[in-house]
Amino acid sequence: MTGSEAPPTFRLAYVPGTTPGKWVRIWNERLPEVPLTLLSVTAAEAPDVLREGRADAGVLRLPVDREVFSAIPLYTEATVVVVPKDHLITVADEVTTADLADDVVFHPLDDVLEWERLPGRPAVERPATTADAVELVAAGVGVLVVPQSLARLHHRRDLTYRPVVDAPQSSVALSWPEDATTDLVEEFIGIVRGRTVNSTRGRSQPRPEQQRRDENPARRKPTPGKSAGGKNPRGRSGGSPKAGAPRTGAKRGKPRRRS
Template sequence: MTRTSLTVGYVPGATPAKWARTWAQRHPEVPLELRAVAAADAAADVRDGAVDIAILRPPADTSGLAVIPLYEETTVAVVPTDHVLSAADEITAADLADEPTLLPEDDVVGWRDAPGVLLEHRPETTLAAIELVAAGLGVLMVPQSLARLYHRKDLTYRAIADAPTCPVALAFPKGEQSELVEEFIGIVRGRKASSSRGQTESAPKRTAREKTLAKQAARAAAGKVARRPGRGRR
C-alpha cells in the first residue's frame, strides 16, 4: 500500500471514530484525517477532491459519485421536555398534524408532505432550529443522530413511527479507486485484517472427517510413545 494519507469527510451526526481506530491499528504508517463537512457540501467535496471519501446522507444528485448504502436512521421529532408529545414513547405523523413545524435550510430528512403547520421562517441551520424549538416556537424533525448531537437538557425527542428513514452512505468518485479508499471501504464493511485485499488467502478449513482422522492419528502416535521402553532400563 502506498504510504500517503487518506482524508475522510463526514456530515454532522455521522460517527466515523470506530473506523478510524481500526485504520490506525492496521495502518499506523498511513495518516487518516477525519474532516467534518456540511451536509449540503459533502457531495461536492467528494467531486472536487477536497476529501477522498465521505460518510454522508445521499443527495438527490449523485452524478459522478459511487454510493454504498450503510444504514437507515430513524426520523424523530424534537420537542421541549414539557411538550405534550413527550408523554408518549413513540408518535405518528398524525400526532404532528397541528404542530407548528420548523424546516431549516439544511434539512436532510426531505420528507415530502410532512405533517405539521410549516412556519414561514426557515432557520439557516439545524442548530439554529434547535434553539427555536427550545424557545417553544415549533417542532423539528431530524435524523436521530442529529437529535443526539444537539441534545439539550430542556429538549427531548420521540421516534416518528411512520416517517421515512434517513439513509447514510459512503460516497467516493466513480471509477478506479486507490488502494487506500478500497481499504477504508473494507473496514467500514467489516472486512477482517486477514481478508484485506492483497493478502494471501488462508488455508481452507478441514472437513469433519479430516479432523477425526487427524485426532485418531495423534492418539495412535501418543500410544506408541507411551509403550516405548525407557532408556537405561534393564
C-alpha cells in the first residue's frame, strides 16, 4: 500500500430495531486490521445510502429493488400493538386487527408495515416518527401497531404490547449494491451466515491441525502393521526375506550320507 492509499474500512448501515452488535464483535475478532463503522439510518433512507456508496452494506427492511440490490433475508418479525398498561386488550395474550376497531391507530410517516387496509380509526394527523407516535400512545390518545423490535426500542414503563396475529409483518435482510460485491462484503456475508473462521466463502478448508499433519510426513498415521518409516513391528523392513536367510517353518531334508 502506498502512502496515498487509504487503509481498508467497512461501513455497515442499519435501521432502527435491528441489532448488528454480534456480527460486529465477530468482525473485530477476525479482521482487527479493518475497522467496521456503523451508520444508523432510517428505513426510508437506507436504500439511498447504499446506492450512493455511503455504506458498503446494510441491515435493513424488505422489500428492496432487486434489480439494484442483492439481499439475504435474515428473519421476519412479529407485529405488536403498543398500548397503555391499563388498556382493555391487555387481558388477552394476542389480538386481531378487528379488536382495534374502536381505537385510534396511529400511522406514522416512517411506518415500515405495508398495509392493504389500516385497522382502527385514523388519527387527525399522522405523527412524523414512530417515537412521536409512542408519545401519543403514552398520553392515551390512541394505539400503535409496529414490528416487535420497534416496540422494544421505544419501551416505556407505562406502556406494554400484545401480538397482532393477522397484521402484516416486517422482514429484515442484509443488503448491498449488486455491482459492489467486494471481498469485504463477502467476509461480512460469511459472518452473518455463521461460517467459521476456517471457512472461506463457503468452501471447506482443512483445519490447522489437520493441515500441519498432512504437511509433516512424520506426523502421519502409520499404515496398519507398519510403524513410521515403513518398518514392521519387529523392526525389520517390509518385503521378501533376504537371500540365504532361513525361512521359518521350512522343512529340512535328510542329510546326505557320506561315502
